[in-house]
Amino acid sequence: MKKILRTLTLATWFLFSPLVFSQTATIAVASNFTKTIEVVGKAYEAESGHHIKFSFGPTGKLYAQIKNGAPFDAYFGADEKRPLKTIEDGMGIADSYFVYAQGQIVLYSSTLPVKANALEVLKDVKFKHLAIANPKTAPYGERAVAFLKAKGLYDGVASKLVNGDGIAHAFQYVATKNAEIGFIALSQVVDPQSPRLSKRSVLDCAAT
């Protein structure tokens, strides 16, 4: 199969804060990376003696906050676009920019056979609600819409779309079963602490 939906490139940059002495850093992190960075953060704190405060939210919202002078020392976005934009805006150090991970978007449903036949499921529209992250502010939502459009399925499901404020919110709609199906982040499904979702009902869109 053709690779339509590429993995999301997660990128970051750092601000001027030197972090030399024991200090507290405030770091803005895209919601999809929440669980991962909490683990990384704890390990970092133990090793370095510095303290980290995380601020989670949709990448676009964090970008808006940074642009309005939010006191973040680093920014982990869920796309390359916005971290680069903040550097363009003169809010970050160009050299600090790097890709830190590859995120994966997945289609999830506990009732519909998405793994076996995702495109059929999306074509048949036998669901009331398809949850996505708000495409205006969340890269995962943006990619979900791009995927649907590329497959010519967008118009068919447009009236079924419900927008979570971010990927965490979209996940919450699916996890509480208010939406039967949704585009979420793979990291949310594999996270042992999140409400249990069956891995069998996941379509890895990156592989489609």
Add this chain to the structure above:
Amino acid sequence: MLELFGTEINLGPIWLTLEVASMTTVVLIVLGTPLAWWMAKMRSSNKVLLEALIALPLVLPPTVLGFYLLIIFNPTGQVAEVLRWFGFEGQLTFSKTGLVVASVFYSLPFAVQPLMHAFEAIPQKLLDAAATMRASVLDRFFTIVVPLSQRGFLVAATLTFAHTVGEFGVVLMVGGNIPGETRMVSLAIFDHVESMEYDQAHILSAMMLIFSLTVLMLVYGLNRRFGVKIG
């Protein structure tokens, strides 16, 4: 779409907000009146508990209500099953009906409290006198209680309407931000701000500010002239 100061403003969220607020107000006046009457006449100590329950939305973060509704409204859950049993096939999350149901809980104190205070202020002897003239309970209610509590009704309706217009947290949590269905003004503004569409955010916010100020002046004006207690 409307063009204001060179900015395209989508009026959909405004109409939707007015619709949800009107429906909530009608439902709350209809349901809140008997409740407030019952409470006004209540002598038992249970009244304290009831009053506290009704005032809860004033104190609780909207996220608490939003979270519970998300769990309760879940279409595979028991509440949905009971509703289907009664012939309601729809879903309460992500729908206008759901927003009205949520708003009824959220704005409950704003309807019940002014009504209850208005009813409490009605002298019992008036009702007793009417009863001696064989006026039925309903007759007494509509010819004595309603005219004497007119301001109470007005304040209850205005505050309920205004409070529902200003709703945000619950709508964000259970609405799903669907244009024409659940994207109310507060959410549209939030969306504009998050996407840095500050022009649209400015215009909608200014509209809300003027609206809210007008409503509150109306309520306080009524209050001063007729002395109805609120809150």
